[in-house]
Amino acid sequence: xxxxxxxxxxxxxxxxxxxxxxxxxxxxxxxxxxxxxxxxxxxxxxxxxxxxxxxxxxxxxxxxxxxxxxxxxxxxxxxxxxxxxxxxxxxxxxxxxxxxxxxxxxxxxxxxxxxxxxxxxxxxxxxxxxxxxxxxxxxxxxxxxxxxxxxxxxxxxxxxxxxxxxxxxxxxxxxxxxxxxxxxxxxxxxxxxxxxxxxxxxxxxxxxxxxxxxxxxxxxxxxxxxxxxxxxxxxxxxxxxxxxxxxxxxxxxxxxxxxxxxxxxxxxxxxxxxxxxxxxxxxxxxxxxxxxxxxxxxxxxxxxxxxxxxxxxxxxxxxxxxxxxxxxxxxxxxxxxxxxxxxxxxxxxxxxxxxxxxxxxxxxxxxxxxxxxxxxxxxxxxxxxxxxxxxxxxxxxxxxxxxxxxxxxxxxxxxxxxxx
Amino acid sequence: xxxxxxxxxxxxxxxxxxxxxxxxxxxxxxxxxxxxxxxxxxxxxxxxxxxxxxxxxxxxxxxxxxxxxxxxxxxxxxxxxxxxxxxxxxxxxxxxxxxxxxxxxxxxxxxxxxxxxxxxxxxxxxxxxxxxxxxxxxxxxxxxxxxxxxxxxxxxxxxxxxxxxxxxxxxxxxxxxxxxxxxxxxxxxxxxxxxxxxxxxxxxxxxxxxxxxxxxxxxxxxxxxxxxxxxxxxxxxxxxxxxxxxxxxxxxxxxxxxxxxxxxxxxxxxxxxxxxxxxxxxxxxxxxxxxxxxxxxxxxxxxxxxxxxxxxxxxxxxxxxxxxxxxxxxxxxxxxxxxxxxxxxxxxxxxxxxxxxxxxxxxxxxxxxxxxxxxxxxxxxxxxxxxxxxxxxxxxxxxxxxxxxxxxxxxxxxxxxxxxxxxxxxxxxxxxxxxxxxxxxxxxxxxxxxxxxxxxxxxxxxxxxxxxxxxxxxxxxxxx
Numbered sequence: 001x002x003x004x005x006x007x008x009x010x011x012x013x014x015x016x017x018x019x020x021x022x023x024x025x026x027x028x029x030x031x032x033x034x035x036x037x038x039x040x041x042x043x044x045x046x047x048x049x050x051x052x053x054x055x056x057x058x059x060x061x062x063x064x065x066x067x068x069x070x071x072x073x074x075x076x077x078x079x080x081x082x083x084x085x086x087x088x089x090x091x092x093x094x095x096x097x098x099x100x101x102x103x104x105x106x107x108x109x110x111x112x113x114x115x116x117x118x119x120x121x122x123x124x125x126x127x128x129x130x131x132x133x134x135x136x137x138x139x140x141x142x143x144x145x146x147x148x149x150x151x152x153x154x155x156x157x158x159x160x161x162x163x164x165x166x167x168x169x170x171x172x173x174x175x176x177x178x179x180x181x182x183x184x185x186x187x188x189x190x191x192x193x194x195x196x197x198x199x200x201x202x203x204x205x206x207x208x209x210x211x212x213x214x215x216x217x218x219x220x221x222x223x224x225x226x227x228x229x230x231x232x233x234x235x236x237x238x239x240x241x242x243x244x245x246x247x248x249x250x251x252x253x254x255x256x257x258x259x260x261x262x263x264x265x266x267x268x269x270x271x272x273x274x275x276x277x278x279x280x281x282x283x284x285x286x287x288x289x290x291x292x293x294x295x296x297x298x299x300x301x302x303x304x305x306x307x308x309x310x311x312x313x314x315x316x317x318x319x320x321x322x323x324x325x326x327x328x329x330x331x332x333x334x335x336x337x338x339x340x341x342x343x344x345x346x347x348x349x350x351x352x353x354x355x356x357x358x359x360x361x362x363x364x365x366x367x368x369x370x371x372x373x374x375x376x377x378x379x380x381x382x383x384x385x386x387x388x389x390x391x392x393x394x395x396x397x398x399x400x401x402x403x404x405x406x407x408x409x410x411x412x413x414x415x416x417x418x419x420x
Numbered sequence: 421x422x423x424x425x426x427x428x429x430x431x432x433x434x435x436x437x438x439x440x441x442x443x444x445x446x447x448x449x450x451x452x453x454x455x456x457x458x459x460x461x462x463x464x465x466x467x468x469x470x471x472x473x474x475x476x477x478x479x480x481x482x483x484x485x486x487x488x489x490x491x492x493x494x495x496x497x498x499x500x501x502x503x504x505x506x507x508x509x510x511x512x513x514x515x516x517x518x519x520x521x522x523x524x525x526x527x528x529x530x531x532x533x534x535x536x537x538x539x540x541x542x543x544x545x546x547x548x549x550x551x552x553x554x555x556x557x558x559x560x561x562x563x564x565x566x567x568x569x570x571x572x573x574x575x576x577x578x579x580x581x582x583x584x585x586x587x588x589x590x591x592x593x594x595x596x597x598x599x600x601x602x603x604x605x606x607x608x609x610x611x612x613x614x615x616x617x618x619x620x621x622x623x624x625x626x627x628x629x630x631x632x633x634x635x636x637x638x639x640x641x642x643x644x645x646x647x648x649x650x651x652x653x654x655x656x657x658x659x660x661x662x663x664x665x666x667x668x669x670x671x672x673x674x675x676x677x678x679x680x681x682x683x684x685x686x687x688x689x690x691x692x693x694x695x696x697x698x699x700x701x702x703x704x705x706x707x708x709x710x711x712x713x714x715x716x717x718x719x720x721x722x723x724x725x726x727x728x729x730x731x732x733x734x735x736x737x738x739x740x741x742x743x744x745x746x747x748x749x750x751x752x753x754x755x756x757x758x759x760x761x762x763x764x765x766x767x768x769x770x771x772x773x774x775x776x777x778x779x780x781x782x783x784x785x786x787x788x789x790x791x792x793x794x795x796x797x798x799x800x801x802x803x804x805x806x807x808x809x810x811x812x813x814x815x816x817x818x819x820x821x822x823x824x825x826x827x828x829x830x831x832x833x834x835x836x837x838x839x840x841x842x843x844x845x846x847x848x849x850x851x852x853x854x855x856x857x858x859x860x861x862x863x864x865x866x867x868x869x870x871x872x873x874x875x876x877x878x879x880x881x882x883x884x885x886x887x888x889x890x891x892x893x894x895x896x897x898x899x900x
Contacts, residue, residue, distance in 0.1 A: 001493070001495075001749035001750070002749075002750075002753070002756070003490075003491055003493060003682075003749070003833075003834050004756060004757075004760045004833050004834065005834065005835070005836040005837075006760060006763075006764075006836060006837055010836075010837040011760075011763065013837070014763060014764075014767040014837060015763070017767060017770055017771070018766050018767055018770045019770075023759045023760075023762065023763050025783075026759075026762045026763065026766055026783055027662050027758075027759070027762055029631050029633060029783070030631050030658070030659065030662045030663040030785075031631075031635070031636060031663060031668070032636070032663060032667050032668065033662065033663055034661060034662060034663055034664055034667070037661065037752050037755070038533055038534060038660075038661050038752060038754060038755070039533050039752075040530060040533060040534075040747065040750075040751045040752050040754060041748065041751045041752070042751050042752060043749065043750055043751040043752065043753045044748045044749055044751065046495050046749075048748075049495055049499065049745055049748050049749055050495065050498070050499065052748060053499040053502060053741075053745060054502060056504070056519040056522060056523055057499075057502040057503065057504025057505050057519055058504055058519065059504070059518045059519030059522065060504040060505065060508045060512075060516060060517055060518065060519040060520055061512070061515070061516035062503060062504065062507050062508060062516075063509070063512065063516065065509045067509060067511050069511055070510075070732055070733070071509055071510050071511065071733070073507075073509065077434055077460075079460055079463065079464055081501075082464075083464065083467045083468070083471070085497065086467075086468070086471040087476050087477070087478025087479065088471040088472065088474040088475065088476050088478065088479055089471050089474060089476065089686070089687055090476065090478075090492070090497075090684045090686055090687070091476030091477040091478045091479075091482075091489075091492050091684050091685065092474055092475055092476035092477075092482075092685065092686075092687045093482070093484055093487050093489060093685045093687070093688065094685075094687070094688035095687065095688070096484075097475075097804065097808070097813065097814055098870070098873050099805070099808055099865050099868040099869070099870055099871065099872065099873070100474070100475040100808055100813060100868060101473075101474055101475060101687070102421075102470070102473040102474070102869050102870055103470035103471050103472070103473040103474030104470075104474055104687040104688070106421065106423070106470055106473075107467070107470060107687075109423075109884075109885070109886075110423060110424050110425070110886070112884055112885050113423070113425065113885040113886040114455070116885045117454050117455060118455075123882075123884050123885070124884075124885070126688065127688075127689070129545035129546060129549060129689075129690075129731060130545065130731055130732050131732065132729070132731060132732040133545070133549070133730070133731055140588070158732075160729060160732045160733070161732065163728050163729040164728070164729045164730060164731060164732065166728055167556065167706070167727055167728035167729055167730055168730075170556070170559075170560075170727065170728070171552065171555070171556040171559065171588060171589045171727075172588055172589065172590060173590050198444070198448050200447055200448055226453055227442060227444065227449055227450065228444075228448055228449060228450060229447075229448060229449065229450050230450060233450075242732075249506045249507065249738075250506075250507065250508065250509050250510070251500075251505065251506050251507075251508070251737055251738045252505065252508045252509075252510050252517070252520050252733070252734060252737040252738075253510035253732065253733025253734045253735070253737055254545070254690070254731070254732075254733060254734065254735055254736040254737045254738060254739075255545070255689075255690035255736040255737070255738050255739060256732070256736075267882070273688065274884060275884070276878040276879070276882050276883055276884050277878070277883040277884075278873050278874045278875065278877050278878035278883070279873070279874055279877070280870050280871035280872055280873050280874065281871055281872065281874075282871060284870050284871070286869075286870040286873050287873075288873045288875055288878050290875065290878040290879050290882065290884075291879055291882070293879075295580075296548070296579075296580035296581050296583075296584035297579075297580040297581075297819070298580070299580070299584070300580045300583040300584060300593075301583035301584060301586065301587040301593045302587070303580065303584040303587070305584070305588070306548045306551065306552060306581045306584035306585040306587075306588055307546070307548055307549075308546065308547070308548050308580075308581055309546040309547065309548065309676075309678065309685075309688060309689045309690075309691040309693075310546070310688055310689045310690075311545075311686075311688075311689045311690045312685075312686045312687035312688030312689045312690070313684070313686030313687060313689065313690060314686075314689070314690055316686075316687065319424075320463065320467055322455065323424045323456070323458055323463045323466070323467075324432070324434055324458075324460060324463050325432065325434050325435070326432035326434070326455055326456060326457035326458060327432075327453050327454075327455040327456065327457050328432050328434075328435070328436050328437045328457050329432050329433075329434035329435040329436070329457075330453070330455065331437070331453055332435035332436065332437060332438050332440070333435055335438065335440040335442055336435070336438070336440060338440075338442055338444075339440050339441075339442070360444050360445060360448065377513075381513055381516075386509060386511070386512060386513070386516075389511050402435070
């Protein structure tokens with residue numbers, strides 16, 4: 001394939017107009033010159049690309065997933081992808097020029113509104129990279145707000161989120177601590193936690209506020225918000241999370257969608273793009289990127305973060321998903337996820353698995369297998385089922401969504417039942 | 421246009437209310453979910469109509485400097501949506517993810533060859549995250565060597581992300597001015613190279629669209645001082661097959677796959693900001709890393725000196741698929757991309773430089789910066805807005821900061837001569853309009869869905885979300 005429209009005749013006309021005879025003259029100061037062709041494959045036609053990519057894709061094996069752990073296999077209505085494929089959305093850049101990008105800007109405004117409605121917070125931004133880096137940005141935000149350098153993490157945070165948080169903290173000279181005291185910048189809890197437990201973190205948020213720390217709630221499975229209390233209601237100052245559950249394919253881990261929402265008093269510290277409604281000279285309502293004085297292209301080394309490109313199209317996917325599902329659809333998807341998970345939990349308990357959740361759970365739960373967990377996972381995978389995530393010591397983290405049918409659940413249980 | 425929240429209550433159609441019993445304690449559950457219910461047809465119309473108020477590369481010429489708004493091939497959208505990629509769970513067993521691992525491994529080999537680096541991490545989600553990872557690696561490297569280096573040298577033409585990234589890693593920034601040819605001033609650079617300088621961050625070609633003429637000396641001097649060299653690879657589109665940042669002396673580079681490698685910008689992401697390093701820094705890259713063992717691919721999780729993860733899972737995988745597919749299309753011919761990107765930029769510059777001022781009169785790379793200073797204050801903004809009336813997206817304006825009334829134009833290689841001619845003619849027409857009818861240009865745009873918006877009020881009286889009209893701004897009551 002060749003994506004260059006200029007013909008050889010046109011190229012010669014252009015060179016003549018510039019006043020030179022070859023393209024080489026334009027690049028002669030690019031040093032050191034590479035004196036050979038790049039060692040890449042021979043160019044492929046579109047047909048050859050498709051064939052090659054199909055062959056690669058076929059080397060991946062898709063199973064029936066009973067695993068979540070930060071990547072949730074919810075059903076995505078067809079309409080989401082059809083709208084995302086519109087080039088007016090997908091091939092635009094960050095909407096710096098508001099007059100030409102009202103579509104993207106209004107969609108961001110709606111996204112911010114959806115996130116605020118779900119979390120109960122005052123202000124949301126246009127998106128961050130993923131849940132883990134959003135959590136890290138929240139920790140940096142806390143430190144810049146109160147000048148403190150210690151970050152407390154409640155047990156039960158997704159291990160990869162812990163790793164990313166540690167990476168960011170190391171970079172920014174923050175330290176992770178086991179104490180909540182007057183040096184603590186923020187207190188972080190994941191709800192529901194990595195093992196599926198649903199918390200009522202009132203007490204923890206009060207402990208944080210008593211010592212002047214900010215309280216951060218991290219939501220990794222946001223369909224849970226259809227059923228659970230909004231994080232603002234238990235004293236959360238910053239909600240961050242992963243929006244992948246909202247209409248974004250699991251796609252081997254990305255692209256996903258980080259979100260952040262804060263109380264009003266943190267508005268000017270929030271990282272990333274924010275869209276606001278305003279008017280033009282004739283009084284027509286429209287949307288612009290606002291509070292840009294926080295951002296790197298204006299503030300440079302004094303910016304609240306270095307983020308620029310975020311996850312725009314994924315935020316649009318989540319907005320369209322939430323619009324399509326609506327209150328009724330999202331609630332039902334959440335209830336189905338809950339009830340399928342509880343059905344499987346109870347059936348596995350009946351055949352000898354040991355329940356390990358000490359608190360109510362939503363759509364993920366932890367069991368100890370009655371025989372080595374690697375055997376169980378491998379027996380299931382031979383039958384086309386990914387039975388859960390092994391966490392060592394024969395513990396398995398299992399997840400259901402509305403896409404795990406009752407039939408699938410029964411076959412999961414009967415495959416294991418036969419081996420016990 | 422009305423908001424999605426302002427439709428009358430409808431039957432939404434997707435999983436309509438079912439009676440499913442939930443036995444969660446009351447103190448954990450909400451009583452009210454304040455979302456709208458809208459029918460599928462109205463959702464489709466709502467977002468289709470919004471898309472019509474938007475402008476993308478698929479709509480028209482988008483010469484936004486520094487952003488490489490090239491054509492995004494449609495085949496790449498199809499291959500990223502193949503079931504084997506789209507529906508693959510990141511926690512699948514190793515024998516179920518061989519296709520993805522092979523793709524990532526091969527992409528790494530391609531990027532190494534293109535840039536002259538030794539190892540790549542595909543984890544960073546965007547250029548700024550790649551930069552952040554680069555400075556974290558620099559920090560970890562010097563910590564390991566027990567060297568206290570806390571400064572970053574950055575030219576005054578740099579992207580804002582460079583100083584912002586250095587600041588996130590608690591580095592102080594030393595800003596070096598540009599010289600009369602638009603290069604980083606070599607003498608001032610030399611004087612700034614003290615023993616506490618960790619890293620010099622350069623964009624090459626720089627944001628003026630000019631190749632750093634002293635690049636070999638700069639990297640050499642930095643290395644003699646024990647300082648690392650970082651390349652902001654935003655402008656890689658100029659260099660494919662012509663010269664390699666690794667051969668220029670850079671120790672690290674991030675690439676924006678959404679710029680040079682044609683993955684769509686998506687209205688502000690998702691991108692991918694993969695980071696390449698020389699082998700002496702490879703131990704610091706995030707884990708896990710894809711390793712080839714005979715005919716199998718595995719994920720190596722050995723932490724060692726690694727700075728740690730910077731993102732969950734394996735990065736923006738879907739964007740890696742698109743970039744890989746793009747490199748397959750070009751293969752050994754990829755030099756043609758950069759040759760024509762440079763040709764188009766120089767051709768357009770030739771058509772404009774008698775009307776607009778050229779602050780540094782040199783052959784440009786894949787983009788160039790001209791100034792409209794002679795047309796007065798705010799003229800770059802007015803020209804940008806007026807271009808909209810002629811159906812063009814404006815160039816980047818007021819950047820780089822060192823050029824007054826800057827218009828930064830990057831045509832890319834995927835534009836035709838006809839488009840370039842028309843764009844140049846339009847900019848010439850607008851320059852006449854400014855002289856003959858300045859009010860006309862000051863009032864632009866006239867043909868867009870909305871006029872110039874009041875940004876001051878947007879910041880002073882922030883309206884950042886929809887609020888239910890009946891709830892009288894009392895959001896708390898709405899929630900619980």
